[in-house]
Amino acid sequence: MNKIVDKEFFSDKVVRIEVEAPRIAKARKAGHFVIVKLDEKGERIPLTIASADIVKGTITLVVQTVGVTSRRLAALNIGDSIRDLVGPLGEATHIEKVGTVLACGGGVGVAPLLPIVEALKKAGNRVITVLAARSKDLIILEDQMRAYSDELIIMTDDGSYGQKGLVTDGMSKIMERETVHLSVVIGPAVMMKFASLTTKKYNVPTYASLNTIMVDGTGMCGACRVTVGGKTKFVCIDGPEFDAHQVDFDEMLLRLNAYKEVELKSESDYLNAKI
């Protein structure tokens, strides 16, 4: 049982939840994630550890509501408990001083990007961050990101905030302007696909953090498999970060829809039941 000690909505779809998990808080590094199972009947879903407080013994998750489990999690209140929470999982991000890093976060991918940006900055890199979302109200963690970025660019599809355009427009501008040594992209799979194509054009080594469907998160089931460089990899134990230029994003995009019909049905059942 892991008690929720704090909760805050960043937007009507994105919520920050701070939950007790003293051991995980101590053991986690940037890039790690946890698997959460809300209750007896719940499914297991992966969520990145956005930050941790060793003293308080808590970790922070940032959750975007997309289906039943994320909605039910967002509906929990301070004082409620999550039945099962396990981690930290995955390989931690490899952090070193490389020079200039271009960090790109789309949508809820900004949350997992935060600890990486922080670590990269602390390792002595010059960090340029691009945050992208459809509109102003979906931009999250702006101040926290700014604290660890030498430069912060915001892109919105509708131009309601920052510059109008896609994440890739912002990225191209930077790479035209100066030499970038490394890029890290986290966001929806489509965004990562195009961000990766963009950095490839400029020959910038790029890491993407993949958000595949998972069950156990310990390498036991293979639900999370992706093709990287022509080889099958398990995101939960070999990743979640991979050389973006080697990832078969098209296959990953298809696989993300494996349970789409079933999930949509249960989502509408859930929403109808609530009314």
Place this chain on the structure above:
Amino acid sequence: MSGLNEYLKTEREQSWRVELRKQIKSKDRTSLNRVHMNEVAASKRIQSYIEVNSGLTLTQAQEEAKRCLDCIDPTCISGCPVEINIPKFIKRIEQGNFLEAAKVLKQTSALPAVCGRVCPQEKQCEAKCFYQVKLNKESVAIGHLERFAADFEREAGVMSVPEVAASNGIKVAVIGSGPAGLTFSGDMAKLGYDVTVFEALHEIGGVLKYGIPEFRLPNAIVDVEIDILRKMGVSFETNFIVGRTASMEDLKAEGFKAFFTGSGAGLPRFMDIPGENYIGILSSNEYLTRVNLMDAANVNTDTPILKGQNVVVVGGGNTAMDSVRTAKRLGAKRAMIVYRRSMEEMPARLEEIKHAQEEGIEFLTLTNPIAYFADDKGRVNRMTVQKMELGEPDASGRRSPVPMEGSEYDLVVDSVVVSVGVSPNPLIPSSLPQLKTTRWGTIVVDEDSLQTSIPEMFAGGDIVRGGATVILAMGDGRRAAAAMHQYLTHEN
């Protein structure tokens, strides 16, 4: 071994057994026919997850027990990896002293209700029974009787909690709650150790819970055993991955003096053939985990499952049988096994194969997948298979399958479950670089003591053997407990 023989002989000469032997002539015993376990009819059982075997009745069990000749040289025992005193427990059943029978089992097997259900008896104890070896008759139904005695004790509600020695205050950690870890825990608790079991998943039981389906091994049976361990003082911590949530060093700092790793062979293998990552193709671990651990077929749970109409399961082991029979229960019209060798080479338990056949599972033997194809959404809709023929025997003595050129044909499928084996779980080895492993990723241990290259760590079960059996895992847990006790006693 001679010590064991002496012991068995003395036991055999106890008056109650001498008396029993006299009551019926051996000739009359051998003229009895082997009992048949009652089963739920195939047409009915595929509608639910009800246990297929319904157990022996009291009369059936005692009739079957009469068949056992209480041999001077009970060869059956040599077939059992943990050397259960088989004639002794069977004679207790014949005598009508079922609780005593259960006690005999408990002396060597920590989970008799489980082994009675899932042991490949026909390759172990029963294969060595006098009936089969010398009389060319059906062996005594040792597995059925084992299950009977264990079930009787449980259902009578008199399961005894084994006596536990006074606490010695020494903390030991168990990594993984499969049969190896559970057995180890029970033995160490009996010796007075303070035992904590760490389990990565949210449920205790390892493969017994997430792998083997309810229709073969109801979870409730495993839970009863776990309850007893709790009553003996064993603590369980779920959602705890040793090497991740805390390292072995952290646990040492918290006072744990020694470790037993029973982390299993949880990493599924795929075949690396074209199209294998299409939607609808999954490992048997994923398929069975969704259904068994996550209860995905229940509409009230959140975990989704794809219910295929034309399901192919690739492989011929227990895992393949469990998957294909699960597919049938999820409503598949055609549930097929595709296996590259012939029926004779299938590693699955005979009983499972028979049950699968009764349930209408199609067996496409000497057949191997070549490639998968999908619709525009990436959902598998067709697979190409190739016929095989058996060539020369390979290193394992099995005749190896050879592809037949030009024999390819297509099958219409909407779900494929790949069940071609598992590799050792890498979580523990990868977190302990100093731990010696083989090139297959199994942990290297001393054959007798099961001690690893890290002196305070012992290991057993599938993480040492690769995919093996429940009873071997339990045997390892037992031996490791004895060896660790030695180690800790001498060290202090």
